[in-house]
Amino acid sequence: MKRFALTLCLIGISLPAMAQAIAPFGVDPMTVSETGPAPSASPQPAPFAAEMPVQTEIGITLPDPILTAQAPPQTSASGAPDETALRYFAQQGDTVRLQREIERLRALYPNWQPPADPLTTDFVPDQSIVRIWDLVTAGDYAGARAAIAEKKAADPGFVPTADLTETIERGEAGTRLRAASDASQFDEVVSIAANAPQLLTCSSVDNLWRLAEAFIKTGAQQRGSDAYSYILTNCTDPGERFATMQKAIDLLDRTALTPLLALEKDGEFSPLRLDLARRAVAAALDEGGAAPATDDVDLLAKAAMADKNAEDLRLLGYFELDRNRPTEARRFFEAANSAVPSAESAQGLGVALVQLNDPAAAEAALAEYRDDNEDIAKVYRDAAAATLAREPRLAVSETILGRIVETTIATRDAGLAQELGWYAYAFNQPQTALEWFQTALGWQADLEPAAYGLMVSANALGDTARVEEIRRTWGGRSVRIAQFGNLTSLTSPSSVVPLPKPRPAHLTQVQTVRVAQQQAPRQVQQAEASSSGGRGGGGGCQTFRPPNSLSPGGALSHAWCLMDLNRPAQAVDHFGRALDSANEATRSDAAYGRALAFIRLGLPDEAAVAAAAAPLSDKRVVELQTAILTLKATSAYNIGEYQLALAMLDARAQYAAERNDLLTLRAWSYYHLRRYAEAERIFEAVAATGYGDAVSGLDAARASLRSAQSQ
Template structure:
């Protein structure tokens, strides 16, 4: 079938078109329509400049031309030869530009199928039109603006003169290509798509780099299917092996896992039987497993996971083991994840390896080892610190209590007071009570309540400790403060049971009082609380959760694993009403096994709220992904998680990080005044006084006392640093 650039352009316009490029129709038609496109070459037919083109002082162009000549030359010579402008051939041959010479021969043969290339392009007669020769020379050097200028000047002098249509066509295409590439570099992706739509002759195998730019523009504008079509066109129609390989590499950087599998289906096998993409197969497998690390729902083909496993086992790099560890952890395969994290940790101790290993150890109920592993990396990220405090709370909650080394207790106590972690402080209280140290226990419970005033288990522990110390007035004060909110606090003293029996019956499993050891058999001393004040710290409100069930039927502690999912869900909400979040989280975990999607959704939501109330923000974030949620619930959980992380970052004096969380929070939620105060103090601690002043002034105008104090602090601080802005 006769082919030509005009015919190809028509097909491209039909298949693509301006509307198709802009509304998602790129290459929607059958790509076999493009098989008549010019034969691919090793370089673009119309590069934007002459840089990087091979040159030689005495090129053998006769062989190049002969390779393009038809086999039946005698039959061709009998036909009338068309008039073909061969001047471009001469220029490319004279410059030693074999790539563009071959591209030009292919182009002319597409336009004129009966044309026979000259045996020696250097023998092509030089055009007698010196001015036109100059224009061709400027074009071949990529000086397109000068070509336009020369054309305009000649037309001004010679009104009847018209430039050759071939020169104008090539110039238009070259300029369009330059505009497209420039727009791509400037990230003007809609312009890239528009230029490509108006210049379909660019979208061929001779211009693979243009196709790459167009595909990337589609990907950056969230049209991955259209990007897929562009990359797929190259793999279906183009023959250059390095370009095909580069196409897959570029596609892998912007396309999701499932879409990329469509492209890999077009892999070819070379004459030696080796798949053409084998050289990048390891990197692709790593990329796919990494995507699985981020998306728990992504089902990565086992062959990719197994390939990374072989790499981790033979190459011995920590990064491959880490990929596998997080992949398995995201899917709750803790027993499979631990060996990979341990391998990575042993090979190269890092924050990621330590955090992952600690999470698996906590799940395996080995919190003491988790604390030791993560302690050096506890401040590497908010997530690492949250995991560390989960380990500390769990290690103190072991029943019977562990005989911890004094140095370990001291560092846990120090980190607890520095990080103001209410959950660990509460567990210190129960630990002290198990060692028959009611005074120390009371101090820890009181500290936990200062950090988390709505923590009912800490209030109950404080009431028990004060009662044991004989502080009747102190017990009465707690009962007054918790009147109507905690039945067990209200009834303290009415039941004639020992304190140990009360705790075993009513304190949550992870928080209950331990059986007290004999003084003669235990000498461990719990470190006392030495709370370090946080200067310039606003009073930030905690996360508010809604009570959705009555708490009348769950006062007694039981193991929820034997409950039916619906019963476990009901018990979880009941425990939330009693402010026993860790026990509620265990009940919700059982409910997550339900076959009914609505029960799973409610259980994931409830478990997220429970962990938020317990101060375990990272666990709350993980729980939120265990089932689909409504838009309202997603926003509620994201708001609570970001708020908690902002407060934790501020408490850790990571003020820039706190501002980052507050900025993210502002995108999904209306601004809370207490968090705006937090923003003001973050600015002030970063010595960005003018920004702090603006925040405090806006809040102070509403009567906010914290903001008024912040404004006064800004004034006082600027007296010390008057030139800071």
């Protein structure tokens, strides 16, 4: 099979690629065989150096050396040549083969003259040879070999021409190459190609594709790249060039593609460049995906905007969301939705708007599609919950409230029902609130915020029996319910922030805390009223004193007293009065206290403003910053802003070490961002300190890791 490897290169395969001669991908370690010198014409470098497969023949007795470089001796050089093949090629219009056959016969029969007109009909061809060539032309190499065997049996002197033998061998090598490639026997593909370089031409570009794949799959990526480069340099068929680039994109990494893309002619690869940009942006959204090149993002954005390609626009939207640029994300989602209004685009827009703290707009964008599928329904309910929970509380229109209620009931969403409860409570409808909290508990019996809300509402309605009943049934499970009304319990905001659970973002627990704390003064007042003024002595703060009735210094003392009673809302006003002092120490103390009060109310932004009202000692700055950032992190987490929660925790870490509860919050944030490995690591570390709340997180993270791996 190998003996004609070099001579075959001279056969006129009528293609520019063969004239181009050298493809730059050799097969190492191979040398040009000594056994196959070219019989005529000047030596021509082959795309592949031929190889003698010496390794399999060591120690084996060969009957004859297989060193035949020339075509086998012809039947006889003395008689008249058989012009059958010559005429056959002429009839087929195969001028290259025709010329070769003329040269071959001339070499054998120096006195022979080729027919002036090889198409004349006076010649009677050997039909058996015509039949063999017909079989070869039809690609039936098995049939051709059988026919040659029959011809030999009938005519023992018959020897097929080198051209015939080589053509069959080349065809068979091509079949083997395809079969080996189909069966993923890539070493064999390379070996076949190395021994049959005539297969590697622009006219059989499929062979080159298969060889390139085999190189790449056997670790020779550069050679694979060279093969594609060879095609793009030498071959001209536009469809094949395009397909070549597509295949390269499938098999090579991005850097290897750059030199291939440079071989582009007349912008033929524009759609592919766009596809590459699309892939790069999409890949960035994968777990641990690399960031795309700016050029790619720009190219995709430009094309998507120009073409109004909703799918690409959405991809860009999610990409921007992923890198925490919700404003840009909103722009893309809006463009997508205006190109083709769809649930998919509305969903992305809703997510972006929620992140932009515009839940009402999110709710409006999502409303139409809220029943389309479970994914979009979840986003809708998050938006609805955030809409209800806006601070300061804003009234929601009848229409919107109507569809939120409808969705809540249709989906039996206990979290949303609970949120409706707090909404009603905020607008002084404790009876309605109580009913929503009851409904929420009916759907989810272990929903602590609903139980707490029920307690607060019942208390507002004066139903102490129910308050105590809730304390009895829930006290063991919830500290804040157990200590409801106990004035000394609320020593720091974080102590009443329940640790986040792996729940949807719409459980904005910080909201419940805030309401609870606003509730606290009322508790005190009620306690006060029932104590029949027994502790109303001077110097105390049990009796309400308008701030402006006090001196700044007096207001400061009063404010601290109110803080001791855990009445931060009132304390805010008294600290504010103290800020009027001319004394810098008093003002500093007042600013500090006012900031603390806001923190206790769960209002970190106001706290930050308050803290800036007067110079503070470094120690207090650290204390306030730590508390503010703790609150911000918790708030961010509770509205599903996990990236923001992490950023706040990172900022906080500059002021104070992270406690176990905040480490757990950090881990849950990672968990919700699907960064399960990081979540697992932290949960594991915290759980190892004996902090029980991390254990359930650890289980959840591990389960998610497993399911991510099993997909």
